[in-house]
Amino acid sequence: MAIVEPIVEPGTENESPYRTGSHWWQGNRFLSVQMWLTPLVIGGIWLLVYFWVAGRELDSIEQRTLNADYLLTAIGQHLRLTVVATVLVILIAIPAGILLSRTKSRTVNNAILGAANIGQAAPAIGVLALLTIIFGVGFWIAIAGLVAYTVLPVLRNTLIGIQQVDPALTEAATGMGMTPGQVLRRVELPLAVPVILAGLRTALVFCVGVATLATFVSAGGLGDIIVNGIKLQRAPVLIVGSVLTAGIALLVDWLGGVAEQTLRPKGV
């Protein structure tokens, strides 16, 4: 008996419920050994340097710098500079980036991007020198220099992060009756988070490096140790300062990477 069935019966479900390999947790570095490699290597290098210094006879000049109190103070100052500058950068650059993504005005666009570009293009040490001539020295002068230098990556990534959201999604959101503010908060910003975080990570690493220059405006930090090492020609001092700075920069970058993985919206 020949039964001919030319029609595909609706409801027969042969579409795969999952596309293979698209589980959100796949490729998540949180679960991998690789993820812990960076802090382990940095810790190892710090330990090596510690034993090397501990095995040496330190003269009185070296001792004045290479003691726990002095080092911890310098690290504390350095981190404070970095954190305060980064918080300010977030407060300035993310809203500015959102504003940029909203405006069609060329003037506003050029003004904001131009200012951010100048901040990054001008050598940080030059900016600090100028600020010092005008305003004197101190913590907030160092912060001003750091912020000027690191605004651009966050600003640019906020703008790009919002612009790269599929226009079909914003159209769907608008068509469903979201206000422009709701489209921004519920669709555009969540989807821009990974890109914004990548910019923030870059800014943080810049911050740790450039904060060594804070020593020239009497704002302390690890720059003090490095400059001491150079001026007084004490290699152990110079090396400890440099290794600490580099290690912290790498650790901050690593933390940024972890944050990117953790804060990335699920499903994206």
Place this chain on the structure above:
Amino acid sequence: MPDTSPAGSAHGASIELIDLTKQYEGAAEPAVDKVSMSIPPGELVVFVGPSGCGKTTTMKMINRIIEPTSGQILIDGQDAMSLDPVELRRGIGYVIQQIGLFPHMTIGENVAVVPRLLGWDKKRTAARVDELLDIVSLDPSSFRDRYPRQLSGGQQQRVGVARALAADPPVMLMDEPFGATDPITRERLQNEFLRLQNEIRKTIIFVTHDFEEALKMGDRIAVLREQSHIAQFATPDQILADPADEYVSSFVGEGAALKRLGLVSVGTAPLQSWGEDASGLPSIPSDVTLREALGVLVGAGSDRVVVRGPDGPIGVLTMATVTSMLEGAGDGDC
């Protein structure tokens, strides 16, 4: 459906377009030029035309994604231009070709977007989400918490339809909703949607460039030429039987008679009664079209085919019947 919508109108609303025009700045001619059209509640109207003819622009003016330059839109007699566009859009379901599911939200959250915008409480929203996923044949318990990229294209488009239906809007706008799916999935989605529309009776504007899809989906079809000028606005059968001009004929293409067979279901054709002698013949369900029945007849090399209803055979369709209907269609009477 047991749902009580905020608008109080689960079924469709009428739509009236009066001299609707869109003139872009700097363009010599309007993109859409004085379109007037009246759509009764519950009708599915297809806008069909070549790309760039203004069909999508015309549709997007109805929910004011594109603001009209002049003209009027009346939905259930109410002037859409006098409403807040955001409020207007919350009462109009919107399905786009790219689907536009939000990738960072689960399927459940996607469907719940409009209810949440309207401030429904959690319980009512959750119940509605499950009900809708059921309606589009996706099992709520297994799909609710998945993310869009874990779904196939066809499943995503069903979620797109469910999302547009969430707040039970009287009007739906669908912009090539099945355009991005493969032919088999598209046909299945079309069939499912037609069955759904039979129950919910929304007023729907459906844009496509695929004339076959227009024939299949539309209660009426508006064939549009440049600037959204209406070349013909009629039922699929009228358009096939009596195209208004050369332009419409070019859309209909060859084989209009054959296409008309595609509009008639086997169950409505005259059938011979079923007898024991018919066993061994090929069989088809009664809800397929005569065009498909013809395909089976030719393919099986038989001149008769058994038509099955839900409870077994209901009759026998002969080649002669199909041929006579084909000739009748060719004469242009309808």
